[in-house]
Amino acid sequence: MTVQIPRTWDAIVIGGxxxxxxxxxxxARAGRKVLVLERRPLVGGAAVTEEVFPGFRFTVFSYVVSLLRPEIIRDLDLPAHGLNVVPLESTFNPLPDGDYLATWADPEETRRELYRHSPRDADAYVEFGRLMQRMAMAVKPILGISPPxxxxWRPKDLLAMGRLGKHFRDLGEKELHALVKLMTMSSADYLSEWFESEALKAAKSASGIIGTFLGPRSPGTAYVLLHHYMGEIDGVFRAWGFARGGTGAVSESIASAARSFGAEVRTDAAVxxxxxEGDRAVGVVLGDGKELRAKTVVSGLDPRRTFLELVEPASLPEELVSAVERFRFRGSSGKVNLALSELPNFTALPGMGPHLKGAIAIAPSVDYLERAYDDAKRGEFSRRPFLDMVIPSMLDPTMAPPGKHVMSIFVQYAPYHRNGGWDDASREAFGDAVVDTLAEYAPNIRSAILHRQVITPADIEAVTGLSEGNIFGGELALSQLFFLRPSPAWSDHRTPLRGYYQCGSGTHPGGGIMGASGRLAANAVIADGTA
Amino acid sequence: MTSLGTRTTPFHSRTAPLVRGHAWRRWAGYVVPAAYDLIHDLEYAAIRGTAALIDVTPLFKYRIRGAGAAALLDRVVTRDVRRAKTGQVLYTPWCDPDGKVLDDGTVTRLGEDDFRLTSAHPNLRWLHQNAVGIDADIDDESEAVAALSLQGPAAREILGSVADRDVSKLRFFRATQARLEGIPVTLTRTGYTGDLGYEIWVGNDRAEALWDLLVAAGNPHGLLPTGLLAMDVARIEAGLLLIDVDYISARLALIETQKSSPFELNLGWTVAKEKRPFVGQRALEAERNGGSSWAFRGLVVDWDSLEALYAEVGLPPQLPSAAWRTSTPIFDGGRQVGYATSGCWSPLLKKYLALAHLGSVHAAPGTEVEIEVTIEHRRKRALATVTETPFFDPERKRA
Amino acid sequence: MSVPRLDAIVIGSGLEELVAAARLAGAGRRVVVLEPRDSVGGAAAGEQILPGFRMDPVYADAGFLDPRALGDLELDRHGVSLLTPDPFLAAPADRGDSLVLWRDLARSRASIARRSAGDADHWPGFAARMETFARVLEELAGRPPVRPGGPLLDLAPFLGLGRRIRGLGRERMTELFRVLPLPAHDLLEDEFRDPLLKGVLAAMSVRGVFQGPRSPGTALAFLHHHVGSPGGVFGIRTVVRGGVARLADALATAARARGVEIRLGASVERIACTNGRAAGVALASGEEIVSRVVVSGADPRRTLLDLAGTEALDPDFVHAVRQIRFRGGFARIHLALSEAPRFEGISEAVPGVIAIASDLEHVERAYDDAKHGRASELPVLEARIPSLADASLAPEGRHVMSVDVRFVPVGDRGQGDYAPDALADRVVELLAERAPTLPGTILERKVLMPADMEERYGWTNGDPYQGELALDQLLFMRPVPGWAGYRTPIPGLYLCGTGTHPAGAITGASGRHAANAVLEDLGGAR
Incomplete structure (x- = not known):
């Protein structure tokens, strides 16, 4: 018996x-016939796991699972499709003076550690955590809706605006003020209102700059601090986790769930x-010229590709085109993946220990991070960059051959617009800067390296298709958030072309392995009844 | 110092070998004995009958000194610190600017410009935030000073046998410096049991010696090392509040309704009238005049009613020997009017007691309410009567 | 208790304080203004570099003279005459033609076109858009700050504003939302190609902030400085003949005419409180003055923590006040010149701003140095030669010049990279690269470091804005969240300085709003 392949699809999703x-x-879960077209031989986009060196598997681009929405995990039953997130419970920041700053899963243990650095900060940390939790509660509803x-003047938008207004007023004046501060301040200033320890301020503010072309003293970086607390209010898992099998396993589990609902996922299929036709999207044309027709097309690519490359910009309102043209990408980070013969041995905390199972960061002071940013502003990669590392093989031994390890190093800053551009020589020089930096804290690293993979923003763009190598599909800056992501009037995952929708990190609510925009786009398609 | 692990008090070398059931409890980052024996009944009996020795080192202790020390504390706490005499101890809560309780503890005036504040939660940052413009030094003594609580009818005699001064002169909520067989300590006539008792504050280096001395001196009087489970029963009988259990610090509350004012915790008496400005004063004065919507009271569960509920399923009443701290609904007719936050069977009073937050209209002593009890997996309601606390208030406590 | 003879004491005699005092007196209230220095005007008081060479120590122009605040003071009658410098902005170029911007849009466009034809095409549209946005800010400045979390009734006056914003049309409105938190860098990059044009505009966007143009929020600072300016005229507001000091004098005259008593040499040591209420002040001389309310033009930190004291304040509030960021960051150099300097490539006399900011990078790097705690190695300079348009400022044929130097962190206090003299040498050297004859014409110079401004005027960290013009320190967040309405937690104590909404460079608004709050509490006019 032959299976009848449908000639038209209800929906085609561009990008896996x-x-x-x-x-x-x-x-697919809502009963639509869906086809996913992925250009690469494997699904996941920036969330892939690949065996880069024999026996060593890497989460090549992304590195941790931070914000994957729990409702998505529940709705799609992802654990049944292999998702298993191991919490990253500790953070470990070695410092230049030979000391370190750590946080542990247990609050009392964390308190004692922070007390070593500043007794007052130990107190403040708890209150700060509470405030962040309350702020996360305040912000959470926004992540789950399409921006009006x-x-x-449509009733739908006015109603949504009214509801938002009420939501914020219901927070109470104090909470509202706290939220405004969080949304507008620099992470360094915001943290200075709470903490006095330089190491703690630096460690926390580092999370505010990830993926941005800003420094910790740039206004607008404070709200990213919230991300670390979003997970805590969901009660499902802690904010930061590592998926067994790497972030590729997350993508695989979603793909598997999609297939189980009847979706087809096709790889090596570049759109x-x-x-x-007219003002309607009716399908896609593949790289080989083949046409596939569908009632609905959803682009999972970034806004630049969605609006300027996949369709004819001339067919779009000028307002939208100019907004997308002005949409800023400016990839600012790179990645270094190391295959190691042995674990890094940190001078500050020698030997094997629980600190190697958590997040490890080189971010010793706010000034250090600002200097790293200074280099980037001037078109160079940071000579001494901010490093955010995990050793996945500590949490999932299948990532490396027995006794060996893999280390995933997120590096900032590596500007996409580097003076003179990126080439093999600059890529290796960038890799050297990373290893040199790390070696200052873990001197054995040089001799432990068996293989090294260095990924520049140019590489990220070339491989994943993310414009300018921006890992968030466009900067997460105040002027590019909520109804401005990617453009006013088109932030609800719809487009001016009927039947054409958008999802991905470049749309609301933005970056990280979150999945929220995919869900919101699906909701929009279903609500419109176009597929 | 990779993983810091659990922290032990300076008495650990003495207490650890005595903890037969490996029953430890975490308290402010330390582990201390929950019970020494497999069953804590005798330890409770020691509190009420002989003497109990309890390691209370995990309390936070702050030393506040300097010309502005009294001003600083006066600004923070609700009671009038300036009126405290040297050698006086005040029990007091302190509040946020909205008059909601942050913490409670004691203020001991060790000298004209020398105070010790004890608290359940850390308060160092709060003290510093309040010290802007005030000339006071704040030292966190939490890790430098160990503390033992000696509680029970024989406490005075035991202490008297080793002290270099007449401790019988030390009145309720008074403090003195003393030497116990040469060990310098601060003695306060305070405790968390509602019985005759003392708390003894000692430098870490002399902690073990102090323990040995008190155990030896107490032996003839029936002194028992006592854990937190027994103390928890005693403090409920005494109607004493426990933070995180009976109330949530305003600092940690996620929503407004989780916060309580002193009036709502039956601590209205601690809110000084006609005092210089202190944190929360405006809100508290308004509440004093306008009334509170909540009250904190004792409940005595009607035994016959409880027995009858058990009898329905063919069981005799079964109650745990340890205090419970699961929030439990209180009803009047069909309507929930409050919730109990802790409760226990009082072995001494032979009563089933609870501490409860009640809507003010249901808070008058003598009011009959119902408390939810789960009997054989089913929710029932037993009758209970609202009462003033303490449930147990022996003469000897103050005498 | 006897009823105080005075209704209000106003601390300081700066522009806002005088506006507040005049308004209170105009409503029939008995007011005394206490000025610690021996001349009226506070920081607006004029001085001389040399005899006959007059300078405004800190102010470069009079800001936007908000007619809503000053309208009924009849300042022209009291001798204020306004000048409109033209060209308002010029920038000598290292390469190519210099940039000279005129009040006449066409002339500006022509000058820009000599450097970039594309930019010249964009200029009118840019100017129009910025003007539209600045009008919205102007409207906001005309009212006390909205409290979005406050009682619904308080929001009512802002419905009109909401309508106005929506009235911009969707495109302009959303563009406003996009621009407000934008880095000036991005705003300018989107629009222009010419590095020099972007550089000089960026120099404006960092006035009042301790940030570089790449920092989000600097576009808002740029717009803030555009409030009240005619379309296309950036970075310069009203200039007063004879200097800002004349404006202060006129305000003082107007205030006195309404019965305000102005006492000079009266330095307030503390604000006295009775039963938790501000009830007067104690002077350094020991004298005590009783009044029903106290209105302070000192910055919020100084007013509340130093003068009023923390005893009656909640620790959360004290913490918030201590967190206000006062960053200052600029020094001012005054030169007395034997002749007008000639900048190479600029044939016209420029009574406006002569900016030395060759590109965005220049401004950004100047900030980077300051961010790391040093004075900028290559500072951004904004020079003015007001005597070109106003001969009364210097003896005949002679000139005065003032130069704003950014960034000079207060931390330096003359002990860091630059002592005042070294800074002045460096600035003259930099100017001489464009105006070679300048060094030989300097008769005298005076340097005001941020520390000097702090010492002279009581501004924390020498910040004349009394709080950085940062996104989180504006509107209902200024000076601290929850207390943006000129009142303080101490009943009877009010703030009227530039530390309150709508912040500096919009003259008279804070003073007027503060006076209104006082009158509301005192039961209106009498």
Missing amino acids: GHNGLVCAAYL DPGS ERVLV
């Missing part, structure tokens, strides 16, 4: 990144453009 897959899974268009 995690958001595209989530969108496809929700659409503030310029619209050339979206097929438009």
Whole structure:
């Protein structure tokens, strides 16, 4: 018996990144015939696990699972499809003076550790955590809705605006003020209101700059601090975790869930453009010229590709085109993946220990991070960069051959617009800067390196297709958030072309392995009844 | 110092070998004995009958000295610190600017410009935030000073036998410096049991010697090392509040309704009238005049009613010997009017007691309410009567 | 208790204080202004570099003279005459034609076109858009700050504002939301190609902030400095003939005419409280003055923590006040010149700003140095030669010049990279690269470091804005969240300085709003 392949699809999702897959899974779950088209031989986009060196598997681009929405895990039953997130419970920041700053799973243990650095900060840390929890509660509803268009007089938008207004007023004045501060301040200033220990301020503010082209003293970086607390209010798992099998396993589990609902996921299938008839998207044209027709097309690519490359910009309102043209990408980070013969041995805390199972960061002072940013502003990679590391093989031994390890190093800053551009020589020089930096804290690292993979923003763009190598599909800056992501009036995952939708990190609510935009896009498609 | 592990008190070398059931409890980052024996009944009996020796080192201790020390504390706490005489101890809560309780503890005036504040939660940052513009030094003595609580009818005699001064002169909520067989200590006539008792504050280096001395001196009087489980029963009988259990610090509350004012915790008496400005004063004065919507009271569960509920399923009443701390609904007719936050069977009073937050209209002593009890997996309601606390208030406590 | 003879004591005689005092007196209240220095005007008081060479020590212009605040003071009658410098901005170029911007849009466009034809095409649109946005800020400045979390009734006056913002049309409105938190760098990059044009505009966007143009929020600072300016005229507001000091004098005259008593040499040591209420002040001389309310033009930190004291304040509030960021960051150099300097490539006399900011990078790097705690190695300079348009400022044929130097962190206090003299030498050297004859014409110079401004005027860290113009320190967050309405937790104590909404460079608004709050509490006019 032959299976009848449908000639038209209800929905085609362009790009098998995690958001595209989530969108496809929700659409398939709602009974739609869905096809996912992924250019690469494997799904996941920036969330892939690859065996880069024999026996050594890497989460090549992304490195931790931070914000994957628990409702998505529940709705799609991802654990049944192999998702297993191991918490990253500790943080460990070695310092230049030979000391270190750590936080542990147990609050009392953390308190004692912080007390060593500053007794007052030990007190403040608890209160700060409470405030962040309350702020996360305040912000959470926003992540789950499609932004209204503030310029619209449609009842739907006015109602949504009214509801938002009420939500914020219901927070009470104090909480509202706290939220405004969090949204507008620099992480360094914000943290200075709480803490006095330089090491703690630096460790915390580092999380505010990830993926941005800003420094810890730049306004607008404080709210990213919230991300670390979002997980805690969901009660499902802690904010930071490592997926067994790497972030690729997250993508695989979503793809598997999508398939289980009947979606087809096709790899090695590059989409050339979206097929438009009149003001309607009616399908896609593949790289080989083949046309696939569908009632709905969802782009999981970033806004630049969604609006300027997949479709003819001339067919779009000028307002949208100019907004997307001005949308800033400016990839600022790179990645170094190391295959190690032995664990790094940190001078500050020698030998094997629980600190190697958590997040390890080189971010010794706010000034250090600012200097790293200074280099980037001037078009160079940081001579002494901020490093955010995990050793996945500590949590999942299958990532490396027995006794060996893999280390995943997120590096900032590595500007996409490097003076003179990126080439093999600059890539290796960048890798050297990373290893040199790490070696200052773990001198055995040089001799432990068996293989090294260095990824620049140019590489990220070339491989994943993310414009300018921005890991968030566009900067997470105040002027590019909520109804401005990617453009006013088109932040609800719809586009001016009927039947054409958008999801991905470049759309609300933004970056990280979160999946929320995929779900919101699927909701929009279903609500419109276009597929 | 990779993983810091659990922290032990300076008495650990003495207490650890005595903890037969490996029953430890975590308290402010330390582990201390929950019970020494397998069953804590005798330890409770020691509190009420002979003498109990309890390691209370995990309390936070702050030394506040300097010309502005009294001003600083006066600004923070609700009671009038300036009126305290040297050698006086005040029990007091302190509040946030909205008049909601942050913590409670004691203030001991060791000298004109020398105070010790004890608290359940850390308060170093709060003290510093309040010290802006005030000339006072704040030292965190939490890790430098160990503390033992000697509680029970024989406490005075035991202490008297080793002290270099007449401790019988030391009145309720008074403090003195003393030497116990040469060991310098601060003695306060305080405790968390509602019985005759003392708390003894000693430098870490002399802690073990102090323990040995008190155990030896107490032996003839029936002194028992006592854990937190027994103390928990005693403090409920005494109607004493426990933070994180009976109330949530305003500092940690996630929503407004989790916070309580002193009036709502039956601590209205600690809110000084006609005092210089202190944190929360405006809100508290308004509440004093306008009334509170909540009250904190004792409940005595009607035994016949409870027995009858058990009898329905063919069981005799079964109650745990340790205090419970699961929030439990209180009803009047069909309507929930409050919740009990801790409770226990009082072996001494032979009563089933609870401490409860009640809507003010249901808080008058003598009011009959119902408390939820789970009997054989089913929720029932037993009758209970609202009462003033303490449930047990022996003469000897103050005498 | 006897009823105080005085209704209000106003601490300080700066522009805002005088506006507040005049308004209170105009409503029939008995007011005394206490000025610690021996001349009226506070920081606006004029001085001389040399006899006959007049300078405004800190102010470069009079800001936006908000007619809503000053309208009924009849300042012209009291001798204020306004000048409109033209060209308002010029920038000598290292390469190519210099940039000279005029009040006449067409002339500006022509000058820009000599450097970049594309930029010249964009200029009118940019100017128009910025003007639209600045009008919204102007409207905001005209009212006390909105309290978005406050009682619904308080929001009512802002419905009009909401309508106005929506009235911009969707495109302009959303563009406003996009621009407000934007880095000036991005705003300018989107629009222009010419590095020099971007550089000089960026120099404006960092006035009042301790940030570089790449920092989000600097576009808002840029707009703030555009409030009240005609379209396309950036970075310069009203200039008063004879200097800002004349404005202070006129305000003082107007205030006195309404019965305000101004006492000079009266330095307030503390604000006295009775039963938790501000009830007067104690002077350094020991004298005590009783009044029903006290209105302070000193910055919020100094007013509340130093003058009023923390006893009656909640620790949360004290903490919030201590967290206000006062960053200052600029020094001012005054030169008395034997002749007008000639900048190479600029044939016109420029009575406006002559900016030395060759590109965005220049401004950014200047900040980077300051961020790391040093004075900028290559500072951004904004020079003015007001005597070109106002001969009364210097003896005939002679000139005065003032130069704003950014960034000079207060931390330096003359002990860091630059002592005042070294800084002045460096600045003259930099100017001489563009105006070679300048060094030989300097008759005298005076340097005001941030520490000097702190010492002279009581501004924390020498910040004349009394709090950085940062996103989180504006509108209902200024000076601290929850207390943006000129009142303080101490009943009877009010703030009227630039540390309150709408912040510096919008003259008279804070003083007027503060006076209104006082009158509301005292039961209105009498």
